[in-house]
Amino acid sequence: MTITLFIPCFIDALFPRAGISMVQLLEGLGHKVVCPPEISCCGQPPFNSGYWDEARPVAAKVLEQLKDAEAVVIGSGSCGAMVKKFYPELFAGKPQEAMAKKVAARTWEFSDFIVTKLGVTDFGAKFPHKITFHDGCHGLRELGIKKSPRALLAKVQGLQLVEMAEAETCCGFGGTFAAKFPMISTAMGDVKCASAAETGAEYIVSNDSSCLMHLQGLLSRQGKPLKTIHLAEVLTQK
Amino acid sequence: MSTFATGFLKQARVMTADLRHRKIIRTALTNYEIVRDKRKGAFQSWESARSAAAETKWEAVNHLDKYLVEFVSKLEARGTKLHWASTGAQASEIILEIVREKNARSVIKSKSMTSEEVHLNDALEKAGLEVVESDLGEFIMQLRDEPPYHIVFPSMHLTRGEIKELFERELGDAPSDSPEELTMVARRALRKKYLTADIGFTGANFAIAETGMISITENEGNARLTAALPKTMVSLLGIEKVLPRLEDLALFLPMLATAGTGQALTCYNTMYGGPRQPGECDGPEEFHVILLDNRRTELLADAEQRDALHCIRCGACLNACPIFRNIGGHTYATTYSGPIGSVITPHLRGLQDWKHLSAASSLCGGCTEVCPVKIDLHHHLLHNRRNAAKEKPALIERSLYLIFGFVANRPALWSLGKKLGRLSQPLHNLVKGSALDPARSWTQTRDLPPLAQESFKDWWKKRNR
Numbered sequence: 001m002t003i004t005l006f007i008p009c010f011i012d013a014l015f016p017r018a019g020i021s022m023v024q025l026l027e028g029l030g031h032k033v034v035c036p037p038e039i040s041c042c043g044q045p046p047f048n049s050g051y052w053d054e055a056r057p058v059a060a061k062v063l064e065q066l067k068d069a070e071a072v073v074i075g076s077g078s079c080g081a082m083v084k085k086f087y088p089e090l091f092a093g094k095p096q097e098a099m100a101k102k103v104a105a106r107t108w109e110f111s112d113f114i115v116t117k118l119g120v121t122d123f124g125a126k127f128p129h130k131i132t133f134h135d136g137c138h139g140l141r142e143l144g145i146k147k148s149p150r151a152l153l154a155k156v157q158g159l160q161l162v163e164m165a166e167a168e169t170c171c172g173f174g175g176t177f178a179a180k181f182p183m184i185s186t187a188m189g190d191v192k193c194a195s196a197a198e199t200g201a202e203y204i205v206s207n208d209s210s211c212l213m214h215l216q217g218l219l220s221r222q223g224k225p226l227k228t229i230h231l232a233e234v235l236t237q238k
Numbered sequence: 239m240s241t242f243a244t245g246f247l248k249q250a251r252v253m254t255a256d257l258r259h260r261k262i263i264r265t266a267l268t269n270y271e272i273v274r275d276k277r278k279g280a281f282q283s284w285e286s287a288r289s290a291a292a293e294t295k296w297e298a299v300n301h302l303d304k305y306l307v308e309f310v311s312k313l314e315a316r317g318t319k320l321h322w323a324s325t326g327a328q329a330s331e332i333i334l335e336i337v338r339e340k341n342a343r344s345v346i347k348s349k350s351m352t353s354e355e356v357h358l359n360d361a362l363e364k365a366g367l368e369v370v371e372s373d374l375g376e377f378i379m380q381l382r383d384e385p386p387y388h389i390v391f392p393s394m395h396l397t398r399g400e401i402k403e404l405f406e407r408e409l410g411d412a413p414s415d416s417p418e419e420l421t422m423v424a425r426r427a428l429r430k431k432y433l434t435a436d437i438g439f440t441g442a443n444f445a446i447a448e449t450g451m452i453s454i455t456e457n458e459g460n461a462r463l464t465a466a467l468p469k470t471m472v473s474l475l476g477i478e479k480v481l482p483r484l485e486d487l488a489l490f491l492p493m494l495a496t497a498g499t500g501q502a503l504t505c506y507n508t509m510y511g512g513p514r515q516p517g518e519c520d521g522p523e524e525f526h527v528i529l530l531d532n533r534r535t536e537l538l539a540d541a542e543q544r545d546a547l548h549c550i551r552c553g554a555c556l557n558a559c560p561i562f563r564n565i566g567g568h569t570y571a572t573t574y575s576g577p578i579g580s581v582i583t584p585h586l587r588g589l590q591d592w593k594h595l596s597a598a599s600s601l602c603g604g605c606t607e608v609c610p611v612k613i614d615l616h617h618h619l620l621h622n623r624r625n626a627a628k629e630k631p632a633l634i635e636r637s638l639y640l641i642f643g644f645v646a647n648r649p650a651l652w653s654l655g656k657k658l659g660r661l662s663q664p665l666h667n668l669v670k671g672s673a674l675d676p677a678r679s680w681t682q683t684r685d686l687p688p689l690a691q692e693s694f695k696d697w698w699k700k701r702n703r
Contacts (some may be wrong), residue, residue: 012694012695049597057638061647172560183251186684217685228354
């Protein structure tokens, strides 16, 4: 099938390797991947800050790019939730409402698409490390994704997954929240990092780069050895 | 920024740096989670129970006109005196009138967040009355002259040692810091007060329309003594406390106990349906019930957020909230803290003054997940943000989003922005974390990853050339 891959702005600008890994994984399964060149951002920053009128033109542009897609795959639970769950609300009563609903119904978060839609779990990856998995809140609670990333990790050779005590607790990123309330965001991140470190893991793996950017930022600043890596990158390790 | 927002930021800075506080709260709430999960397992299906509870509260809240009338008429039929208060000040005034009529000098209270909401203690003390909180946690907080820290666990942030010191200082009685002995100290101080109080004041957890009764849930028996010993009983409750039928308690009592404290049932659940009836040997001679609006009807008028009136004040959303856990209850500076407080306070006390509480959330949804009556808490935080921005946009923030939108919708500009960002990175490194750093709210505590030399889009373009 032809998969329309929506690479979040975070991945595009800061962590391109995660995006490249997604392309490789999907193409490796024999699918055609297209990346709409005109998509910049899903519009979450203004939307989550309450500026819905300001978010709508950005979201409308995204919808325009996705409207004919057979399947939309988004490399982030957060941006995935934005398109799948919040676009229909953002456009309620607006001319694009029907389009938003149509696109939402065809939209998937990356790991869930592979496991649930394609029924694939094994990429023959090798990653001989102890890891812990961080559930990004939007993927976990807005989209209900918990099992899919773990099903993928279970097939990675040499990988040992140790769940942390607060796997489902927010890491404190929260988009603009991280900048508006840095002290709270940092405290939450510290709790998360401590919880991850308690497992003895070498890596925190997640399907959300934005959470990882926040956690890696804290870990690097504090000189901690724990590292972060996107799930898609783990799946391409040989 | 409102003065409340400034105070919030200041206090949040203090509390998030307080690692001792963080540890106390984390330990307490981890223990709570363990027992709560065990109790949840005793339900055949916790999720079905949540749905049933949400439906029952929906029915009650959407038919308040019918159920409140039923509740009131049943109560009045047995001689209860009913009062309606539109505002908190009116509620206090009604109670003061009862006080004056009874020539009362002292009031004993059981735990009531609604009385905190209307600042009842202040009003009574100003009128020269002695007011004694009889719930142990509330008693401790009263001795400290502080509002409750948490709606269910008022003094959860204090250690046994701190409580021992407090009792020593305020009561001159604290043989050790064992919970049993500290409880005995409070009991010795309180027992006398029940006997001398002229008025017993309570809140209510539920108001049963079908039978005209209020239901009170507690663990210490103090509410029973408060209701039974003084000659006059006064109960204050919000209009949203109504449940249609007596049998609804079969669900709500275990649910409240499970979500609130991780108990199967609280130790005491009592229903009060009126003053002492002819032929009965105990109970108050007079029973007053005050139904409080205090802008709840405004929330009722808001179809989108009406479900916030489902709240049974179990505190589960506070316990689950990573924001609450890190900033603590007092930082909110509201009667109702945590997610539910952040949702309803802007409605009860003004959106522009309290919108910062809705902004101070990562929208993680942990609260919504645990709410036993399925209030869409974190989405309402988002709705409050939307309403606040629509009503009174912040000029700079809105301008930034307009610029952001303009650039985002022009891929060439967006791409240029990334290039400029890359080029200015060495400059940024010079000022990183300093007052000159435009990203300092991030870089003060966190490293910022470098912009990739080749972005994903660059790679994609090159590859498909």
